[in-house]
Amino acid sequence: MIQTKDLTMEYPNGFTAVNQLSLQVNEGDIYGFLGPNGAGKTTTIRMLDGLLKPTAGEVLIQGKSVIRNEREIRKMIGVLPESHGYYNWMTGAEYLLFFAQLYGVSKSKQKERVEEVLRLVGMTSKANIPIGQYSRGMRQRIGIAKTIIHEPLLIFLDEPTLGLDPQGQRDIQMILHDLNKKHGVTIFITSHLLKEISEICNRVAIVKEGNLIEEDYLESLLNKYGSLKVDTTVPITLEEVFFYLTNQEDKEMNL
Amino acid sequence: MIAALIGKEIKENVFSKKSLWIYFAVTLLFSGLALSFVSVKELSLLAQVEVNMTFMKVVLGISILVTIIIGSNMYAGERERETLESLLLSPLSKAQITFGKLVGLLLFWFIISLLSLPYFFALSMGTDIFVKALVFLYLICFPLVIGFAALSLGFSTILSSTKSSTLLSFILFLVTAIPMFLSTAMKKSGFAHIVDTVSPLSRSMLTLKDYFVNRLGFAVLMVDLLPVIIFLILSIALLLFANNKITLKGGE
Amino acid sequence: MKKVWITFAFLFSFQMMTQTGGVTFAQDTIDIKILSPDVVENYPGLEATVQAEITNLSNIELKNAMAYITMADIGKHMTVNLEDYGADVPILLDTLQPGQSVKVELPIRFVYTSKYKLYVTVSSDDDQQIHSSESIPVHILGNTKINPIFVQIVSIAMPIILLLLLFFVKRRKKQ
Structure with a gap:
C-alpha cells in the first residue's frame, strides 16, 4: 500500500527532519509510527500524503508516486492531522457534507454517505449541532468521519487520541478497529500512547531524530526484545521496547 | 468540487453574522453621507454630478478597504484556525482553492456595491447618472477591485498571521490613497507626482472625473486606467507566486 | 513769517510732486x-x-x-x-x-x-x-433634482433593513 525508499527531508537551515526512511505498509495493516517529540513523525506523514515534497527519496501509494499523481492519490487517502481545526460555525453534518462535495462524492450519495459515517463514529444525534459546541472527543470523532467520508483505502491519523479521556481514547480505538476490520481501511497512525498502539496495531516502526531505528510486526518486535528482559515471568510491553530503543544511545537501560 | 469551496467561502464571508454587521456599518456610513448631501448647506449646494462623484469615491474606498481586510483573513485565518491542512489535502489544486477564495471575496465586494445602489438611485434622480454609476462600478472599476482583492489574498497566503497580512494590505491601500490627502500643488511635482501618476486608486478617481464630468471617450478612459490594469496584472502575478508558496512545514 | 510761508509752500509743492510721481508709478x-x-x-x-x-x-x-x-x-x-x-x-x-x-x-x-x-x-x-x-x-x-425626502427614506431604511436581517439571523441560529 505504502512504499518509501530513502525518504529524506532536509530543511534549508541544514536540519534533517527525516533521514533516508524506507518503509513498507501492506494493505489491511494498522501501522503504528512511534517516536519521541521532534522525531519527524508529522514531517513523515506530510511527505506520505504529498503535502511536503521530500528533498530525496520517493513515496509510492498503490505503486503510484505521490508527487506525480497528487490528485489521484488524494482521493485514495484520508488524513486527520495532529492539529486539526474545524469550521466552528458549521454543524457536524454540514462539515461532512462540505468535505463530501470537496472530494467529489456523487451528489446522489452525499447525504447517504454523511449519515453512514456519522453512524460509524456515533455522532448521529449530534449531527445538527455547531462544531463550536462540540467536546474534544466529539471533534475527534467528526474529524475521523471527515477522513473517511470519501471511502479512502488508506488513512493517516496523527495523534488521533491526543487530549482525550480514557473513554474517548477507547471509543476512537473501537472506531479504528471497525474501520480496519469491517471496511478494510489501511491505517497509518502516530501516537504517544504506546498502550493504545500495542492494542490496535499489527505493525510498528520506531523513529528517533529522523532515523528509523526499528520496524517489524508487533509480535515479532516483542519476541525480539522479550529475551532481553531480566524478569521473564512478565511479558515485555511495547512501552518498554520503545524506551529501550529510544534511550539506548543516551544511557544503558535495563529491561 | 470547487463549487463546494465557493459555497463555503460565501457562507463564511458573505452571509455570516460578522459580514452582516459589516454591511450594517457600511450602510450607516452611506446613510450619513447621503443625508449630509441633503442637509449640510455646503454639500447641498453641489452639482448633482459632484454629489454622485463624491459618493462614488466613498463607496469605492470603503468597499475596497473592507474587502482587503476580509481577503487578508482568508488564507492566514485558515492557517490560524488549523483548517488549511485539510483544504490542501483535498483533491482541489492550490490554484483552485485560491480561485474559490477570490470568487468569495469578490462576491463580498459585490454585496457591498449592491448596498450602495439604492443611495445612488436616490442621489441621481432625474439624471442619467445612475446608469453611469453602474457602468463605472461594475465595468470600469472592476479591475481595481480584483487587483486589491488578489493583493490581499496574496499577502494572506505568504504571511502566516492575519494581523500581518491585514496590516500590510492596509498600508498598501493607504500608500495608493496618498494623493487624495495631498494638495494639487504637491501632486504636481516630486514623489507625490509619481505616486499620483502610478497609484491605481488615484487613477481610478481621475477616470471617474473624466467619465462623469468631462465625459471623455473610451480611449481616454483606457489611458487613465492603464496604471490600474498594470496594478491588476502585478497583483495577480503576486497571487500566483504566493499560491505556489503555500506549504506547511513538518510539525507546524 | 515770510520765510515760514516760503518753506511751507516749498514743502507743499514737493509733496504734490511726489504724489503725482506716485500716481505715475502706480x-x-x-x-x-x-x-x-x-x-x-x-x-x-x-x-x-x-x-x-x-x-x-x-x-x-x-x-x-x-x-x-x-x-x-x-x-x-x-x-x-x-x-x-x-x-x-x-x-x-x-x-x-x-x-x-x-x-x-x-x-x-x-x-x-x-x-x-x-x-x-x-x-x-x-x-x-x-x-x-x-x-x-x-x-x-x-x-439639483435630488429629492431630499427620498434620500432620507433610503438612508433610514437601509440600516434598519440590515438590522432586521441581523436580528432574524440571530433568532434563527438560536432556534
Whole structure:
C-alpha cells in the first residue's frame, strides 16, 4: 500500500527532519509510527500524503508516486492531522457534507454517505449541532468521519487520541478497529500512547531524530526484545521496547 | 468540487453574522453621507454630478478597504484556525482553492456595491447618472477591485498571521490613497507626482472625473486606467507566486 | 513769517510732486479685459471658458507672466477654492513684449450654487503689482433634482433593513 525508499527531508537551515526512511505498509495493516517529540513523525506523514515534497527519496501509494499523481492519490487517502481545526460555525453534518462535495462524492450519495459515517463514529444525534459546541472527543470523532467520508483505502491519523479521556481514547480505538476490520481501511497512525498502539496495531516502526531505528510486526518486535528482559515471568510491553530503543544511545537501560 | 469551496467561502464571508454587521456599518456610513448631501448647506449646494462623484469615491474606498481586510483573513485565518491542512489535502489544486477564495471575496465586494445602489438611485434622480454609476462600478472599476482583492489574498497566503497580512494590505491601500490627502500643488511635482501618476486608486478617481464630468471617450478612459490594469496584472502575478508558496512545514 | 510761508509752500509743492510721481508709478502696466462671457447665469456643472485679452502697456518686457481666474463668493463673502472648480492651474504667458497683446482662454467648471464675482488676474516676475480685470457677475442657480425626502427614506431604511436581517439571523441560529 505504502512504499518509501530513502525518504529524506532536509530543511534549508541544514536540519534533517527525516533521514533516508524506507518503509513498507501492506494493505489491511494498522501501522503504528512511534517516536519521541521532534522525531519527524508529522514531517513523515506530510511527505506520505504529498503535502511536503521530500528533498530525496520517493513515496509510492498503490505503486503510484505521490508527487506525480497528487490528485489521484488524494482521493485514495484520508488524513486527520495532529492539529486539526474545524469550521466552528458549521454543524457536524454540514462539515461532512462540505468535505463530501470537496472530494467529489456523487451528489446522489452525499447525504447517504454523511449519515453512514456519522453512524460509524456515533455522532448521529449530534449531527445538527455547531462544531463550536462540540467536546474534544466529539471533534475527534467528526474529524475521523471527515477522513473517511470519501471511502479512502488508506488513512493517516496523527495523534488521533491526543487530549482525550480514557473513554474517548477507547471509543476512537473501537472506531479504528471497525474501520480496519469491517471496511478494510489501511491505517497509518502516530501516537504517544504506546498502550493504545500495542492494542490496535499489527505493525510498528520506531523513529528517533529522523532515523528509523526499528520496524517489524508487533509480535515479532516483542519476541525480539522479550529475551532481553531480566524478569521473564512478565511479558515485555511495547512501552518498554520503545524506551529501550529510544534511550539506548543516551544511557544503558535495563529491561 | 470547487463549487463546494465557493459555497463555503460565501457562507463564511458573505452571509455570516460578522459580514452582516459589516454591511450594517457600511450602510450607516452611506446613510450619513447621503443625508449630509441633503442637509449640510455646503454639500447641498453641489452639482448633482459632484454629489454622485463624491459618493462614488466613498463607496469605492470603503468597499475596497473592507474587502482587503476580509481577503487578508482568508488564507492566514485558515492557517490560524488549523483548517488549511485539510483544504490542501483535498483533491482541489492550490490554484483552485485560491480561485474559490477570490470568487468569495469578490462576491463580498459585490454585496457591498449592491448596498450602495439604492443611495445612488436616490442621489441621481432625474439624471442619467445612475446608469453611469453602474457602468463605472461594475465595468470600469472592476479591475481595481480584483487587483486589491488578489493583493490581499496574496499577502494572506505568504504571511502566516492575519494581523500581518491585514496590516500590510492596509498600508498598501493607504500608500495608493496618498494623493487624495495631498494638495494639487504637491501632486504636481516630486514623489507625490509619481505616486499620483502610478497609484491605481488615484487613477481610478481621475477616470471617474473624466467619465462623469468631462465625459471623455473610451480611449481616454483606457489611458487613465492603464496604471490600474498594470496594478491588476502585478497583483495577480503576486497571487500566483504566493499560491505556489503555500506549504506547511513538518510539525507546524 | 515770510520765510515760514516760503518753506511751507516749498514743502507743499514737493509733496504734490511726489504724489503725482506716485500716481505715475502706480499706473497699470498691464491691461486685462474679459472678452467673454459678459455674465454667467446657469446651473451647477456648467463648463465655461473665460476669454481675456492681456496687454503690456509698459515699455519694458515682462517676464514669466501668468494669468489665472479669481472668484469671490459674494453670497458668503469669501474667496473660493478654485481647485473645486478645476480652475487652479494658471496659464503661463512667458514674456510679454512692450505693447504686446495676447488672448488667453481659462477653463472653469461651476460646481456650487451661489453668486460670485469672477475676474482674471495677471502677475509677472518683473512687476510687483498684481493686475486684475474688471469682474463679471456669475450666478449659479440651484438645479439639483435630488429629492431630499427620498434620500432620507433610503438612508433610514437601509440600516434598519440590515438590522432586521441581523436580528432574524440571530433568532434563527438560536432556534
